[in-house]
Amino acid sequence: MEVGEASTITCFPTTEQNPLQNPNLLVNQQTETKLQNPKTTKGRQKIEIKEIKEVNRRQVTFSKRRSGLFKKAAELSVLSGAQIGIVTFSRCDRIYTFGNVDTLIEKYLHKTTVMLRSHPGGEVANGEEGDEGVMWWEREVESVAEEEMEEYKNALSVLRDNLWTRICELGGDRTVEMNVPALMNPTVMNDHRGHGGNDHGGLEFAMVPFMSPNARQ
Amino acid sequence: MEVGEASTITCFPTTEQNPLQNPNLLVNQQTETKLQNPKTTKGRQKIEIKEIKEVNRRQVTFSKRRSGLFKKAAELSVLSGAQIGIVTFSRCDRIYTFGNVDTLIEKYLHKTTVMLRSHPGGEVANGEEGDEGVMWWEREVESVAEEEMEEYKNALSVLRDNLWTRICELGGDRTVEMNVPALMNPTVMNDHRGHGGNDHGGLEFAMVPFMSPNARQ
DNA sequence: GCCTATGAATAAGT
DNA sequence: ACTTATTCATAGGC
Numbered sequence: 001m002e003v004g005e006a007s008t009i010t011c012f013p014t015t016e017q018n019p020l021q022n023p024n025l026l027v028n029q030q031t032e033t034k035l036q037n038p039k040t041t042k043g044r045q046k047i048e049i050k051e052i053k054e055v056n057r058r059q060v061t062f063s064k065r066r067s068g069l070f071k072k073a074a075e076l077s078v079l080s081g082a083q084i085g086i087v088t089f090s091r092c093d094r095i096y097t098f099g100n101v102d103t104l105i106e107k108y109l110h111k112t113t114v115m116l117r118s119h120p121g122g123e124v125a126n127g128e129e130g131d132e133g134v135m136w137w138e139r140e141v142e143s144v145a146e147e148e149m150e151e152y153k154n155a156l157s158v159l160r161d162n163l164w165t166r167i168c169e170l171g172g173d174r175t176v177e178m179n180v181p182a183l184m185n186p187t188v189m190n191d192h193r194g195h196g197g198n199d200h201g202g203l204e205f206a207m208v209p210f211m212s213p214n215a216r217q
Numbered sequence: 218m219e220v221g222e223a224s225t226i227t228c229f230p231t232t233e234q235n236p237l238q239n240p241n242l243l244v245n246q247q248t249e250t251k252l253q254n255p256k257t258t259k260g261r262q263k264i265e266i267k268e269i270k271e272v273n274r275r276q277v278t279f280s281k282r283r284s285g286l287f288k289k290a291a292e293l294s295v296l297s298g299a300q301i302g303i304v305t306f307s308r309c310d311r312i313y314t315f316g317n318v319d320t321l322i323e324k325y326l327h328k329t330t331v332m333l334r335s336h337p338g339g340e341v342a343n344g345e346e347g348d349e350g351v352m353w354w355e356r357e358v359e360s361v362a363e364e365e366m367e368e369y370k371n372a373l374s375v376l377r378d379n380l381w382t383r384i385c386e387l388g389g390d391r392t393v394e395m396n397v398p399a400l401m402n403p404t405v406m407n408d409h410r411g412h413g414g415n416d417h418g419g420l421e422f423a424m425v426p427f428m429s430p431n432a433r434q
Numbered sequence: 435g436c437c438t439a440t441g442a443a444t445a446a447g448t
Numbered sequence: 449a450c451t452t453a454t455t456c457a458t459a460g461g462c
Contacts, residue, residue: 047444052297076286076305079268079275086301105322257462258462259440260440261442
């Protein structure tokens with residue numbers, strides 16, 4: 001089908017013509033409809049699903065379709081009672097989220113973790129005799145003998161290095177509220193622009209909640 | 218607009234009639250179209266966006282709309298060059314994901330973590346004198362006094378709880394391929410059913426690489 | 435899962 | 449942001 005093809009033939013299947021238009025125009029609109037309004041728009045055009053080159057058009061599309069996506073997600077969530085979380089990084093790494101992402105991430109990781117646990121690479125969680133075969137961070141800390149503390153210190157050191165390297169690297173970003181479909185709470189986070197508001201509904205992450213026994217003040 | 222209203226008048230704006238229908242029926246379908254096909258369907262009905270009570274209908278809707286959502290996400294991703302991850306927990310807690318969720322979670326956590334660092338709840342990372350004002354896991358382990366070890370044990374306990382839930386996801390999760398929009402890789406994960414394949418493109422988290430000084434064997 | 439009629443999303447233009 | 453004409457998604461039925 002070509003673009004210009006269908007434009008010539010237009011058909012109104014439904015009876016109503018202009019549900020909510022300016023009443024002033026209703027009088028003599030029939031006479032010169034074509035002249036006044038030859039073809040206001042070509043309507044929605046078919047587009048190929050491939051990266052949009054033109055920056056402006058791409059941004060518009062991103063914005064519109066993101067809204068549409070979030071709306072769909074909200075509807076799906078309500079209709080089916082499912083929990084949905086969406087994380088979107090725009091091309092320039094601005095992040096937009098939908099739903100209670102933190103909670104869902106936690107749940108996701110938990111699930112995969114549990115999965116790991118019940119079907120470990122080696123074997124784990126066959127706890128028969130004490131803590132043997134259990135990941136060390138799973139063990140009760142109280143069961144650690146005093147003389148093992150030195151080793152723990154080393155383990156913690158490596159842990160710290162790994163964690164810190166992995167997770168904390170650069171700049172500071174904040175969270176900005178977005179237009180909401182009135183159902184869940186999509187949010188936008190920018191990289192370096194301040195904005196106090198951040199409801200951050202739920203979750204605080206792993207290492208966040210507690211400070212060092214030493215660093216407190 | 219009522220349901221039955223538009224049903225009487227049907228209009229084909231486009232020229233083609235039946236793009237791909239059974240050729241056998243093309244001969245004399247005109248004569249008794251109404252009898253053979255008085256109204257095959259009522260078409261798409263308007264529905265309220267509220268939880269669907271009927272289980273069957275709810276499941277169908279969940280399935281259909283989830284597909285639609287993932288397709289939209291795939292299109293948005295391609296069109297705008299954005300990265301999109303979706304995590305969905307069905308009502309019975311079956312998880313469906315779209316996109317490279319692991320990578321995006323990592324990126325998300327990274328961003329939020331960084332956020333914390335540069336804008337801490339109390340104040341941190343103003344390190345002037347020694348370790349003061351530094352996140353505890355940042356400190357040199359050697360600088361910890363012996364008498365602080367008890368507190369470290371507690372900290373580690375909490376850390377263990379939090380981390381365990383969150384981070385160790387690899388190895389063990391099975392991923393089942395779903396019908397793909399040919400763009401990204403939506404996946405379904407079930408709770409206890411095996412399936413070797415798991416490309417798991419990317420990410421391993423912090424503590425994974427090393428085992429306990431005690432749990433080794 | 436496939437089909438159809440209809441509701442909704444959206445590409446362009448303003 | 450608003451409008452329109454068109455394409456796309458999908459509710460209900462098989």
